[in-house]
Amino acid sequence: MPTARNIDPAEQQQLIDIVRRAAKAEILPRFRNLSDASIRTKSAPDDLVTDADQGAERLIGQAIAELLPTATIIGEEAVAEGSARLADIAGAELALIIDPVDGTWNYARGLNQFGVILAATSFGETIFGLLYDPLGDDWIVARHGEGAFFGRPDGTQRRLRVSDTTDIDEMVGATSIRLFPKPLQYQLAATFPDLQRMMAFGCACHEYRTMAFGYVDFMLAGKLMPWDHAAGLLIHQEAGGHAALLDGTPYKPTLHQGRLLAANSRENWERLREKYAFLV
Numbered sequence: 001m002p003t004a005r006n007i008d009p010a011e012q013q014q015l016i017d018i019v020r021r022a023a024k025a026e027i028l029p030r031f032r033n034l035s036d037a038s039i040r041t042k043s044a045p046d047d048l049v050t051d052a053d054q055g056a057e058r059l060i061g062q063a064i065a066e067l068l069p070t071a072t073i074i075g076e077e078a079v080a081e082g083s084a085r086l087a088d089i090a091g092a093e094l095a096l097i098i099d100p101v102d103g104t105w106n107y108a109r110g111l112n113q114f115g116v117i118l119a120a121t122s123f124g125e126t127i128f129g130l131l132y133d134p135l136g137d138d139w140i141v142a143r144h145g146e147g148a149f150f151g152r153p154d155g156t157q158r159r160l161r162v163s164d165t166t167d168i169d170e171m172v173g174a175t176s177i178r179l180f181p182k183p184l185q186y187q188l189a190a191t192f193p194d195l196q197r198m199m200a201f202g203c204a205c206h207e208y209r210t211m212a213f214g215y216v217d218f219m220l221a222g223k224l225m226p227w228d229h230a231a232g233l234l235i236h237q238e239a240g241g242h243a244a245l246l247d248g249t250p251y252k253p254t255l256h257q258g259r260l261l262a263a264n265s266r267e268n269w270e271r272l273r274e275k276y277a278f279l280v
Contacts (some may be wrong), residue, residue: 005094007120007128008145012066014147014177015096015130016139016151018063019116023134026055027101030235031134032110048104049193053077056116064096071096076227077190090124090254097121097253099227105265106156115205119230124254129231130132131205131212137239140212140235148212148238162241162264165216168271171217174199174207179222180259180279187278189197203252208232214241218272221260222280242266246273246280 005014030052032036045135057075064073068224072092076099078084089095095160096118101107103114112135122129125144132139140160142148151157173195189221194199199216201207210216212235221229230253235245243262251260259279265271 002093002123004125004127004240005120005122011128012128012141012143014062014067014126015118015120016141017079018067019118019130019132019139020153021063021099022056023116023137026059027052027134028131029109032105034108046105048108049058049077050101051103052107053101053104057098060098060100060118066097067178068094068096070094070140074098076100076235079265086254086256087256094258095120095121095261097226097230099205102228103201106202111202113201113203113206115203115209117205117227117231119226119234119253121224121226121230121253124252126230126234126253127232128144129205130267131209131231131235133209134206140209142238142243143214144236144238146238148235150213160212160235160239161214162211162236162239163217165264166264166268168275169194169272171197171268172197172199172215173218173220174201175220176200176202176222184279188276191275204232208235211236211241211264214264218261218263219245220276221262222250222279224258226258227254229234229260231251236262238266241268244269246276 057077061073072095074097099117104119107114116132118130127144138152148160149157245258
């Protein structure tokens with residue numbers, strides 16, 4: 001078996017710095033300052049890409065290539081353009097997966113729910129995750145087996161834990177209902193009154209951040225792109241949560257089909273799995 005690569009503390013700090021620089025150079029100057037020509041569609045009318053996405057991914061990718069010259073770089077926009085392949089994640093000793101602006105629809109409309117997601121994998125297993133908020137200039141970060149931490153530029157950090165809610169009628173959930181087939185959307189929406197609240201962030205970065213802070217108890221996902229979930233699920237796990245596909249398959253960033261459930265405990269995951277079994 002090949003030996004898995006790790007991200008050491010010095011590399012972690014350098015990766016955080018790279019993302020912060022990209023946000024300051026490419027994302028924040030364009031926020032609420034985008035022309036119509038700088039916003040384009042990809043696979044669907046609501047699947048957007050902007051100059052900020054492409055500029056930030058280019059800057060982050062170039063900086064990672066200098067820092068980690070043997071790493072495989074998988075950017076969301078590079079995959080969309082055909083210059084990077086998801087299939088390369090499985091065999092790479094070290095792969096860096098970049099979502100340069102997660103929540104592009106929000107960002108393009110001047111809404112503040114967007115972020116940058118960076119994950120590192122080794123032979124198909126996630127070893128590092130970063131969820132960065134450009135507007136707050138703060139981040140949540142995790143390395144495999146070492147816990148999840150909220151950090152700020154002044155060097156302060158605190159360890160994070162998921163919520164301890166146990167009653168379903170007191171739970172706050174999150175989902176993007178539009179990512180499920182239309183017939184299932186009606187069934188899914190019918191479960192919302194059973195909960196305290198169901199959120200729709202339109203941004204995986206902030207879904208996972210809010211779960212790690214303990215304010216959202218579970219999340220349902222109908223799409224499994226690794227730039228959306230690899231980093232966040234590692235952070236969720238390191239904060240004490242449990243996640244798997246609804247059919248019970250353990251999540252890996254090499255899986256790109258299926259429906260995902262992340263919950264604040266394994267016991268609650270099992271209870272919620274029964275409730276949402278119709279989504280499988």
